[in-house]
Amino acid sequence: MKRFALPAWRRRGGNGGRLVAVAAGLAMMIALDSGRASGQALAQADLWDEPDAQPYWGERERGWFWYREPPPQRKAKFPPAPRSTSPSAPARPAALLEFDALQKRVEELRNIAIIHPTEANIRNYLAVQAEVIDKASVFADVAQRVIWAHPEFDYTVTGRPVNAKALEVFDRAQTDAREGAAMTLARDHALFFFFRSDCPYCHQFGPYLKDFEAKFGLTVVPISVDGGPLLPAYPNPKIDNGIARALDVREVPALFLAAPASGRIVPIGYGVLSESELLERLQVVSQPNADQVVPSATRLVSNVPVR
Numbered sequence: 467m468k469r470f471a472l473p474a475w476r477r478r479g480g481n482g483g484r485l486v487a488v489a490a491g492l493a494m495m496i497a498l499d500s501g502r503a504s505g506q507a508l509a510q511a512d513l514w515d516e517p518d519a520q521p522y523w524g525e526r527e528r529g530w531f532w533y534r535e536p537p538p539q540r541k542a543k544f545p546p547a548p549r550s551t552s553p554s555a556p557a558r559p560a561a562l563l564e565f566d567a568l569q570k571r572v573e574e575l576r577n578i579a580i581i582h583p584t585e586a587n588i589r590n591y592l593a594v595q596a597e598v599i600d601k602a603s604v605f606a607d608v609a610q611r612v613i614w615a616h617p618e619f620d621y622t623v624t625g626r627p628v629n630a631k632a633l634e635v636f637d638r639a640q641t642d643a644r645e646g647a648a649m650t651l652a653r654d655h656a657l658f659f660f661f662r663s664d665c666p667y668c669h670q671f672g673p674y675l676k677d678f679e680a681k682f683g684l685t686v687v688p689i690s691v692d693g694g695p696l697l698p699a700y701p702n703p704k705i706d707n708g709i710a711r712a713l714d715v716r717e718v719p720a721l722f723l724a725a726p727a728s729g730r731i732v733p734i735g736y737g738v739l740s741e742s743e744l745l746e747r748l749q750v751v752s753q754p755n756a757d758q759v760v761p762s763a764t765r766l767v768s769n770v771p772v773r
Contacts, residue, residue, distance in 0.1 A: 572598060644745035645682065647752050652683040654727060657734070659686050660710055660720040661703070663694025668719045671738045672699030675721075678741060684748075691718060713765055723751055724767075731765045732757075 575591040617623045627636055659675055661668035672688075676699045679686045688700035691710050695703055713722060713731060721734040721744075732751045734744070750756065757764045 568594075568598065641742075641745070644749045647749040648682040648684055648745055651723070651748060651752055652685070654725060656685040656687050656724050656726065658709075658713075658720075658722040658724050658731070659688045659700070660691055660706075660715050660718050660722075661688060661697060661700075662692045662718045663690060663696040664692070665718050667738050669697065671719045672697050674738070674741070675699065678744060687724075691715065709767060712767055723748065729766045730757075731767055733763055 572591075572594050575587070575594055579587040579591040613619045622628050622632075627633055657675070657679075659672075661672070675686050678684070686700075688697065688703035689706055689710065690697070690703045691706045693705050695701060697703060713733075717736045719738065720736050721739065722731050723734050724731045734747050734751065739747070
């Protein structure tokens with residue numbers, strides 16, 4: 467009787483043959499587990515609605531008849547916004563709706579006339595423009611009547627008038643107030659006049675300041691920034707001791723209002739100033755809380771020279 471030859475691992479006796487058999491079984495189980503795991507990973511990763519999914523011939527682990535559960539429903543990335551519980555906004559007044567419609571109509575007809583400037587298009591635009599002008603004229607007439615009845619809305623009464631006779635009274639009152647402010651400042655203030663000996667504008671401004679000092683009693687302290695005393699109106703000026711740099715004087719002539727008692731110094735202006743301009747500026751900087759309007763303009767300097 468012919469015997470069939472057994473495999474080499476079956477012919478081995480003892481523990482060696484059993485170990486080989488166990489190893490072969492473990493290898494088979496690992497292969498099966500690996501195939502099952504790869505199939506599950508493919509089933510989970512490959513969603514049916516993805517356009518770049520691999521075709522069936524590229525996924526041999528899945529096979530022809532691999533069963534898959536339908537993909538889970540995707541959740542929205544952002545939850546829907548909650549519905550507003552606040553009451554709805556009130557309806558716009560009919561007048562505003564009418565104004566919006568008129569404004570839109572004017573703009574549309576104008577744009578049409580610009581793109582196609584035919585006689586009909588321009589006539590249509592001019593017609594609606596005339597309608598707007600008529601409405602504006604009526605508004606101006608009614609507003610004027612309201613101002614006549616309520617003087618608190620009339621700036622020609624509460625501010626600067628436009629009538630020639632009233633302007634004379636207004637200007638005279640303003641001049642008196644400004645001259646009074648200059649005389650009040652003369653009690654404890656002085657004007658610092660920074661000049662340079664070769665500056666023609668300084669030579670022109672010097673005599674005006676001399677007359678201003680004599681008229682209103684406000685002391686003028688001339689300070690030469692270049693050390694030259696060649697100024698006929700002020701032949702004995704003070705030499706700059708660093709105060710020009712402290713006040714950041716870059717141009718001449720320069721004028722500053724100084725309060726020696728407190729060391730407060732405020733710029734009045736640069737260049738040649740007329741008497742009316744100087745009076746107006748002095749009144750402005752002497753107003754209560756004037757330093758709070760432009761805080762950086764006010765400087766505090768100790769040992770202010772006056773005489």
